[in-house]
Amino acid sequence: MGQNYKVEVSSDSILLGNYIEVRFIAENIDGKFEAPHFENIEILGGPNMSSSIEIMNGNRSSTLSWSYYLKPVELGQTIIEPSFLVDIDATYETEPITLNVYPNPEGIIENPQQEKEMSFFGDFEFPFRRSPK
Numbered sequence: 001m002g003q004n005y006k007v008e009v010s011s012d013s014i015l016l017g018n019y020i021e022v023r024f025i026a027e028n029i030d031g032k033f034e035a036p037h038f039e040n041i042e043i044l045g046g047p048n049m050s051s052s053i054e055i056m057n058g059n060r061s062s063t064l065s066w067s068y069y070l071k072p073v074e075l076g077q078t079i080i081e082p083s084f085l086v087d088i089d090a091t092y093e094t095e096p097i098t099l100n101v102y103p104n105p106e107g108i109i110e111n112p113q114q115e116k117e118m119s120f121f122g123d124f125e126f127p128f129r130r131s132p133k
Contacts, residue, residue: 003028005085005092010112012097015104019044019071021112024083024094026064031087033066040078045069069112072101 004027010020024033035047046068053062072078080097 003092005029005094007080007083007094007097009080009097009099013100013102014072015102015108015110016072016075017104017107018110019069019112020099021067021069022080022097023065023067024085026085026092028062029085029087029092030062030064031085031092033064034084034086035066035068036081036083038068038070038080040072040074041080042071042073043068044071072099075101075103077101 004025006025006027008023008025010022014020024035026033033047033049047066048068049064049066051062051064053060055061066083070080078099078101080099082093082096084094085092
């Protein structure tokens with residue numbers, strides 16, 4: 001399985017006062033995560049780490065991710081610097097992200113669009129849930 005280290009952002013354009021989700025994703029790499037310096041950005045949450053391992057027909061693959069909820073504090077362009085993942089053999093680096101922050105005179109607040117995680121149970125409602133008495 002190939003190795004990959006990348007960054008994903010919920011949006012590269014945002015109205016001031018809103019926040020985005022940024023995820024740093026390592027595929028088939030196990031190393032020490034080094035977060036970027038977030039300048040002109042308030043960290044609302046994170047780093048939140050998740051991991052998964054899949055073994056199919058004897059082939060193993062793994063995914064590690066670190067996510068942040070970030071709120072820009074200034075108008076204009078803000079750069080999210082690269083993060084690094086350091087393992088025994090190499091150092092991996094994500095691309096920097098340019099975030100465009102626009103005025104928000106109406107005070108519109110929107111949550112970032114999140115990808116729905118695949119889960120074993122999906123949207124299944126358990127029939128044995130007890131209702132509070």
